[in-house]
Amino acid sequence: MAQITMTRRYRFCAAHRLHTDFLTPQQNWAAFGKCNNLNGHGHNYVVLVTVKSATAGAAYRQEQLDQVVEEVIVSRFDHHDLNEDPAFAETTTTGENLVKLIWDLLVDKLPAGSLEKVGVIETRDNYFEYAAPAAVH
Ligand code: NI
8 A cells, every 4th residue: 555654854963882891802893893993983873764644734743753853862862972871781882773772762752653664874875774563463
């Protein structure tokens, strides 16, 4: 069935360092390369949030979506060190883990079933995307 979606773009700047205490320094370097640099580094992250078209008016939905993403995502991460975020206490701050976290943070704050997918652009050449399987009823 054809479906219309809307995608909004958001931005935040954040620092991170790819590192896990479960690996030795040598193993961390082998796994993450220069992203394991002790001093960390930053990205201008772009977050693409796609929602399904629904019965509510588009203008309202866009405004509502902007408000939720600002409160739940942008204000939480903008100008922060991702490694210090409690959600990353036991995982590394990879784009894969970040895009999944953003989905998890948003999905319960938006109308049920409206979130279609989340994308994160980390660098010019790195894009991560996540969409959870539909809930089984
Ligand atoms: Ni990085």
